[in-house]
Amino acid sequence: MPSTAWSERTLSYQCTRRCRPRVSRATLGAVEGVRVEFRDIAKRFGRRLVLSGVTGTATPGKVLVITGPNGSGKSTLLNILAGLVRPTRGSVRYLLDGQELSKSQWFRLLGVCAPDMAVYEELSALENLVFFSRVRGLALPQELLEHHLQVLGLRPADLRRPVGQFSSGMLQRVKLAQALVHDPQVLVLDEPSSNLDSAGHELLAQLLTERARRCAVIVATNDPREVAWGDTVLELAA
Amino acid sequence: MTLEKLPGEIRSLSLLRESLTVLRKELVSELRSRVALSSVGLFALTTLIAVAYQIGPYRIHEQDRPHLHSALLWIILFFAASSGLPRVFVKEEDAHTAKTLRLAARPAAVFTGKLLFNLLLLLGLEAFLVPLFAVFMGFAVKNIGAFFLVLAAGGLGLAASSTTVAAIIARASGSSTLFVVLAVPLVLPMLVFLIQGTRMAATAADWTAALPALRAVLSLTGVTLVTSAFLFPVVWHD
Numbered sequence: 248m249p250s251t252a253w254s255e256r257t258l259s260y261q262c263t264r265r266c267r268p269r270v271s272r273a274t275l276g277a278v279e280g281v282r283v284e285f286r287d288i289a290k291r292f293g294r295r296l297v298l299s300g301v302t303g304t305a306t307p308g309k310v311l312v313i314t315g316p317n318g319s320g321k322s323t324l325l326n327i328l329a330g331l332v333r334p335t336r337g338s339v340r341y342l343l344d345g346q347e348l349s350k351s352q353w354f355r356l357l358g359v360c361a362p363d364m365a366v367y368e369e370l371s372a373l374e375n376l377v378f379f380s381r382v383r384g385l386a387l388p389q390e391l392l393e394h395h396l397q398v399l400g401l402r403p404a405d406l407r408r409p410v411g412q413f414s415s416g417m418l419q420r421v422k423l424a425q426a427l428v429h430d431p432q433v434l435v436l437d438e439p440s441s442n443l444d445s446a447g448h449e450l451l452a453q454l455l456t457e458r459a460r461r462c463a464v465i466v467a468t469n470d471p472r473e474v475a476w477g478d479t480v481l482e483l484a485a
Numbered sequence: 486m487t488l489e490k491l492p493g494e495i496r497s498l499s500l501l502r503e504s505l506t507v508l509r510k511e512l513v514s515e516l517r518s519r520v521a522l523s524s525v526g527l528f529a530l531t532t533l534i535a536v537a538y539q540i541g542p543y544r545i546h547e548q549d550r551p552h553l554h555s556a557l558l559w560i561i562l563f564f565a566a567s568s569g570l571p572r573v574f575v576k577e578e579d580a581h582t583a584k585t586l587r588l589a590a591r592p593a594a595v596f597t598g599k600l601l602f603n604l605l606l607l608l609g610l611e612a613f614l615v616p617l618f619a620v621f622m623g624f625a626v627k628n629i630g631a632f633f634l635v636l637a638a639g640g641l642g643l644a645a646s647s648t649t650v651a652a653i654i655a656r657a658s659g660s661s662t663l664f665v666v667l668a669v670p671l672v673l674p675m676l677v678f679l680i681q682g683t684r685m686a687a688t689a690a691d692w693t694a695a696l697p698a699l700r701a702v703l704s705l706t707g708v709t710l711v712t713s714a715f716l717f718p719v720v721w722h723d
Contacts, residue, residue, distance in 0.1 A: 329588070331584060331587070331588070333723075350722070351591070354587075354588050354589075357588060359584075359585075359588055361584075363581050363584065364581065364582075364584045364585045364588075365580055365581040365582045365585060366582065366585065367510065367514060367580070367582055368580065369513065369514040369517040369518055370510070370513065370514065374513070378506060378510050379585070379589050381502070381503065381506040382503050382506050382507060382586075382589050382590035382591075382594060383589050383590070384503060409517070425585065425589075
């Protein structure tokens with residue numbers, strides 16, 4: 248299992264358009280990247296106020312952990328930060344070198360793994376990854392995608408099986424691979440180690456430590472081991 | 486890194502190739518699950534057999550046949566299509582893959598890929614149903630070329646309107662009922678011209694007879710496609 252190879256391999260964005268430059272993430276500075284600033288976020292579902300007055304920043308090179316009891320709005324806040332849900336009040340800004348990004352630019356730089364974000368069950372793990380990289384406009388070689396899945400703990404024999412036949416832990420690994428395949432600038436993870444065994448949890452911790460050097464990471468969790476990953480911890484009240 | 490060098494903006498594949506990736510995924514998923522194919526095919530076959538059993542080729546006066554046959558053909562095609570075409574978006578919501586797709590793919594690629602899939606499904610349905618309809622109902626056509634053009638234009642028109650409505654209703658509960666309610670006013674004018682064009686192709690060998698109806702169908706399809714191009718990104722993201 249090539250689990251130690253993660254940090255040795257750097258995804259590069261291969262460009263088939265001749266007019267476009269080839270950019271490797273290795274050329275980027277260690278803490279250069281996208282900042283997410285959110286201010287006074289409130290969210291109401293009908294009469295129920297789920298979030299109120301939540302303010303914070305996710306910075307490149309740091310892990311922001313969002314914690315709080317069930318129903319405190321962790322997943323809602325992640326959805327708002329990802330741009331998938333509009334807040335009732337407050338603002339979220341995605342900044343790169345002080346310049347605000349549009350939603351489509353932001354989506355390209357974002358990797359999300361959440362319990363309510365599935366991959367296609369009829370497709371194999373490899374087909375899923377090929378699909379998600381291609382719709383993101385990336386022409387990544389199949390060997391790299393196979394390697395990517397193996398780094399996340401999937402056996403070579405499992406790569407071509409429909410993910411509908413996978414266990415929940417294996418499925419979680421495919422979802423993590425999908426979130427990481429385009430080497431995102433901001434990584435948003437909701438309960439990332441749910442369904443993972445202890446080896447999977449260790450792998451995730453290693454992966455996050457490596458990723459957090461290069462991008463902003465936002466994790467929503469109640470697991471004390473995951474809370475310990477945070478450079479900043481934002482605790483939401485019930 | 487500057488905005489000009491955003492990795493997300495480095496698109497190695499064109500919009501067309503991203504759309505074809507979505508189409509390929511739809512085809513592979515459908516060939517493995519066969520849900521839309523079964524529902525559309527079974528609906529079409531059941532309706533055709535019921536109509537053929539009750540009306541048959543000889544229970545209508547010869548003069549009335551082109552009128553009634555043209556109407557019956559498009560009624561069967563439309564309702565058979567209604568049973569399978571909305572699935573392109575509804576299944577994404579049901580399987581929780583919509584969010585993942587929303588973050589990964591450009592709205593235009595999603596819409597085009599799903600439109601092409603629905604078009605292929607409709608053309609397949611026409612290829613399956615029309616010969617059977619001709620045999621069971623004794624449906625004769627004088628201008629085969631014009632008839633095929635009407636079928637192709639109808640396929641594109643119904644696919645365009647069905648895909649747009651499917652995107653709108655996907656997140657609503659009771660989406661299949663809502664689909665028919667919303668699709669009928671959009672599709673009704675198109676169906677009127679399609680029936681007219683089919684009747685003209687059945688009764689007149691002259692090409693000019695079917696042209697006005699064909700022109701009207703193509704115009705309505707064009708309007709639907711242009712409207713969808715503006716509407717879909719809003720529907721998809723909000």
